[in-house]
Structure formats: structure tokens, C-alpha cells
Amino acid sequence: MQILEIFFTPRCPICGVFQDSNNFCYECFSSVEFLNGGCLKCAEPFEYPVPGVEICQKCAELNLGFEYEMRAAIVYNSTAKNLILRLKNHQDFGLVQLFSHVLRPILADFKGVSDVVIVPVPLYKKRLVWRGYNQTSLLANVVARELGVQVVHALKRVKNTNSQAMKTTQERIENVAGAFEIDKKFARFLTNKHVLVLDDVITTGATALECAKTLQNGGVYEGFGNNIGEIGGKGSEGLGKISEGVSKDSGRESKIGQNCGPRMVTIVGIARRLRHFR
Numbered sequence: 001m002q003i004l005e006i007f008f009t010p011r012c013p014i015c016g017v018f019q020d021s022n023n024f025c026y027e028c029f030s031s032v033e034f035l036n037g038g039c040l041k042c043a044e045p046f047e048y049p050v051p052g053v054e055i056c057q058k059c060a061e062l063n064l065g066f067e068y069e070m071r072a073a074i075v076y077n078s079t080a081k082n083l084i085l086r087l088k089n090h091q092d093f094g095l096v097q098l099f100s101h102v103l104r105p106i107l108a109d110f111k112g113v114s115d116v117v118i119v120p121v122p123l124y125k126k127r128l129v130w131r132g133y134n135q136t137s138l139l140a141n142v143v144a145r146e147l148g149v150q151v152v153h154a155l156k157r158v159k160n161t162n163s164q165a166m167k168t169t170q171e172r173i174e175n176v177a178g179a180f181e182i183d184k185k186f187a188r189f190l191t192n193k194h195v196l197v198l199d200d201v202i203t204t205g206a207t208a209l210e211c212a213k214t215l216q217n218g219g220v221y222e223g224f225g226n227n228i229g230e231i232g233g234k235g236s237e238g239l240g241k242i243s244e245g246v247s248k249d250s251g252r253e254s255k256i257g258q259n260c261g262p263r264m265v266t267i268v269g270i271a272r273r274l275r276h277f278r
């Protein structure tokens with residue numbers, strides 16, 4: 001095989017075997033476990049699905065005081081782990097497109113829905129500087145483009161939390177409590193929106209739920225018209241669309257000030273770590 005052929009021949013993104021397209025090869029595709037259904041609040045698959053039951057016992061007893069749903073596309077097995085770590089730690093940016101494909105079935109309902117915005121789970125500033133990028137933001141940009149919606153970097157991570165690994169659910173919840181704040185510059189873009197909080201791996205959901213809680217509780221409305229150009233950062237598209245929305249809504253300024261939290265939050269993760277694997 002010539003050197004150029006090696007560069008340009010499509011490969012399986014997981015095992016690297018040469019083939020006809022850049023999709024998964026057959027063996028690797030069979031190692032990706034897609035999640036269908038499961039609990040609407042924690043995305044954990046039901047051990048024994050009962051028709052009509054959409055929320056697991058644990059979540060039914062948990063009242064967080066706001067509306068949310070949680071979905072994940074695939075099981076966090078060794079294949080998913082390998083792919084996510086490659087994106088996270090080895091700048092394998094080609095995987096962003098692949099993950100956006102993987103997420104398509106669970107995001108299909110949001111396609112073309114104009115009152116949806118995507119908020120990626122942010123990294124702590126130091127970690128962002130160290131890594132150079134937030135893999136979830138990269139994914140958010142691609143997903144937003146596909147759905148025709150905006151990315152709003154509405155959250156800041158204000159606490160550098162310890163690793164969540166090896167912690168119980170309760171410890172995880174305590175560990176991330178107060179870890180996020182709303183970036184008030186962008187709070188107004190959440191007004192009456194259905195927010196998709198995007199994360200890479202969902203374990204207990206504690207981190208993403210803390211994001212959802214922060215968005216719901218901290219929707220402090222600040223005056224219109226500032227910083228429109230800053231929204232979404234480099235990868236965000238459709239600033240024209242935002243400006244339209246702002247000018248159209250500007251007459252409602254005083255009323256919106258009373259309540260500007262998001263209407264509902266859907267937490268979306270690429271992969272869900274299942275309880276029995278922990």
C-alpha cells in the first residue's frame with residue numbers, strides 16, 4: 001500500500017481497520033451498546049421493563065423540585081470508554097462527528113424546534129487551560145448545527161471538584177454542590193427555553209443535575225442588548241437569529257425579569273455508566 005493510500009483510505013474509528021467508509025467496522029459496531037428507553041429521570045435501563053412505567057423507583061422518590069429528563073445514547077462499556085478518552089485526552093477530534101451521529105436518535109425530537117438551546121457542562125478554567133479544549137463544547141457545536149439551535153455557554157464552573165470516581169451517589173451530589181454558576185451575560189438567552197444540558201459521560205447524573213439545578217434556580221434576568229456578539233463563542237452559528245429574537249422580545253423586558261429560568265431541562269449524555277458496572 002502506498003503511503004498516500006494509507007492516509008486517505010477510510011478506517012474504522014475504533015480499531016483502525018481499513019475499509020470502505022469511516023463508519024464503525026462490523027465487529028466494533030456490535031460492541032457499541034445503544035440504550036433504548038430506560039428511566040426518564042436517570043437514563044438507567046430498567047431491569048424488568050413494565051409497560052407504562054417510565055420512571056424508576058429511585059427517581060420516583062427523589063424530588064428535586066424542577067422538571068427534567070435524562071437521556072444517554074450508549075452504555076459506557078470498554079468501547080465507549082476508549083472513544084471518549086481518545087476525544088478527551090488525545091485530541092481525536094474526528095470523534096466529535098461520530099458522537100453526534102450516535103446522539104441522533106435521542107435528539108431527533110428536538111430537530112428544528114426553535115425554543116431549544118444547548119448548554120454544555122463546563123470545565124473548571126484551570127482544567128480547560130490545561131487541556132486546551134472542552135470536548136463537550138466541541139460536541140455541542142456540532143449537535144447544535146444539526147438541530148438548528150444555539151449553544152449558550154450559560155454556566156461557569158466555579159469549584160474545581162475532586163474526581164467523582166470511587167464516590168457514592170450521595171458523595172457525588174455533595175461534591176458538585178455549588179460547583180456551577182450562571183454566567184449572567186448569557187442568562188437572558190435561557191428565558192422560556194427548553195435547555196439541553198450536554199455532557200459526555202453520565203454516571204449518577206449528579207454533575208449534570210447540579211447544572212440543571214443551577215440553571216433553574218439562578219435564572220437572574222439582566223438587561224437586554226449587552227454582549228450579544230459574545231454568545232456561543234467561536235463555534236456558535238446564527239447570531240442573526242439571536243439578534244432577531246432579542247429585538248422581537250425586547251418589549252417584554254420588565255415581565256421577563258420576574259422569571260427567566262429555563263422551562264425544562266433535558267440532560268443528554270453520550271454514554272451512561274450502568275449501576276452494576278460501578
Ligand SMILES: [Zn+2]
Binds near residue numbers: 015016025026028
Ligand atoms: Zn473496528
Ligand SMILES: [Zn+2]
Binds near residue numbers: 042044058060
Ligand atoms: Zn431513574
